[in-house]
Amino acid sequence: MEVVCGRRLIERRAYKNEEVLVDWILELWEKGKIFDAAEESIRQEENRGEVKLVLELGVLCSHQAESIRPDIFGHADLEWSFAVSV
Structure with missing residues (x-):
């Protein structure tokens, strides 16, 4: 997740709801916006x-x-199918 998002698991300088990477990604997933977590x-x-x-x-x-x-x-x-497609 760190590689895909381009950030650390804990980002103290992030907005409060984005400090913990897993929690932030889960929040985006629940909103149907998980792709927004990916690095640009x-x-x-x-x-x-x-x-x-x-x-x-x-x-x-x-x-x-x-x-x-x-x-x-x-x-x-x-x-395996993911590794082959990359």
């Missing part, structure tokens, strides 16, 4: 699906509840 240099329409996948997966993998975090084996095909 990679916000190209052809990258939209990959960027969305990385951010959504990052939020899910960071979740406090273990039951919500994705299982690595259940997502192996997804990650």
Whole structure:
């Protein structure tokens, strides 16, 4: 998520609702604007699906509840198809 967004996990100089990267991305996701979290240099329409996948997966993998975090084996095909398309 840090690479895609071009910022650190904690940004003390950010707006209050944007200080914690995961929380900010989740807020954007809930508003249907997750792509807005991506660094401007990679916000190209052809990258939209990959960027969305990385951010959504990052939020899910960071979740406090273990039951919500994705299982690595259940997502192996997804990650493989993503790696091949890049």
